[in-house]
Amino acid sequence: GAGVSQSPSNKVTEKGKDVELRCDPISGHTALYWYRQSLGQGLEFLIYFQGNSAPDKSGLPSDRFSAERTGGSVSTLTIQRTQQEDSAVYLCASSLVLSGWQYFGPGTRLTVT
Amino acid sequence: KNEVEQSPQNLTAQEGEFITINCSYSVGISALHWLQQHPGGGIVSLFMLSSGKKKHGRLIATINIQEKHSSLHITASHPRDSAVYICAVSRNFGNEKLTFGTGTRLTIIP
Numbered sequence: 186g187a188g189v190s191q192s193p194s195n196k197v198t199e200k201g202k203d204v205e206l207r208c209d210p211i212s213g214h215t216a217l218y219w220y221r222q223s224l225g226q227g228l229e230f231l232i233y234f235q236g237n238s239a240p241d242k243s244g245l246p247s248d249r250f251s252a253e254r255t256g257g258s259v260s261t262l263t264i265q266r267t268q269q270e271d272s273a274v275y276l277c278a279s280s281l282v283l284s285g286w287q288y289f290g291p292g293t294r295l296t297v298t
Numbered sequence: 299k300n301e302v303e304q305s306p307q308n309l310t311a312q313e314g315e316f317i318t319i320n321c322s323y324s325v326g327i328s329a330l331h332w333l334q335q336h337p338g339g340g341i342v343s344l345f346m347l348s349s350g351k352k353k354h355g356r357l358i359a360t361i362n363i364q365e366k367h368s369s370l371h372i373t374a375s376h377p378r379d380s381a382v383y384i385c386a387v388s389r390n391f392g393n394e395k396l397t398f399g400t401g402t403r404l405t406i407i408p
Contacts (some may be wrong), residue, residue: 218395228384228398240391276341285329285394289341 189290210279223273321385
């Protein structure tokens with residue numbers, strides 16, 4: 186079956202531009218996580234969606250970052266006014282509710298020039 | 299101090315050797331996860347455990363809740379085991395967001 190997919194796989198953008206990153210979780214997975222992997226910070230949590238509950242946004246590094254999940258499936262992570270320190274691989278993961286076992290997507294490599 | 303610490307940071311071994319990677323954590327957890335990341339590749343979940351021991355093929359994961367310590371063992375290591383192994387913890391049932399260790403880069407030499 187299909188795994189978690191993310192698009193684009195690579196994104197190069199100029200400092201100050203907005204970017205949107207997309208995640209398609211595994212069908213039926215109600216839990217969706219965004220993480221970021223950067224050279225300086227390693228892997229870190231960004232945001233968590235579970236069904237219709239309010240998302241856990243506690244990992245978002247600044248108000249330039251936002252995310253939404255439409256219809257309980259696809260999620261979009263938006264970074265406004267990108268900065269060079271936003272350069273990283275953005276990873277999405279999904280899981281069945283109460284399972285905890287996470288399936289990771291291939292990631293989007295974001296480079297801000 | 300990081301909530302999740304791994305050792306060693308780098309490990310090089312000969313094919314066939316028994317490998318141990320350690321993970322210590324300092325917070326209460328709902329589960330501990332072991333993940334694998336091949337160079338240039340995505341992340342794969344290997345184990346999720348909250349007590350005892352789990353085995354999958356040549357990989358074994360153990361956890362000691364009282365000591366807040368987990369180990370990942372690889373028996374009869376093979377060059378294809380070369381990857382970064384990452385320990386992570388989730389702290390709440392129902393919100394399994396992960397806090398990650400810095401990873402152990404394993405290289406198995408033929």
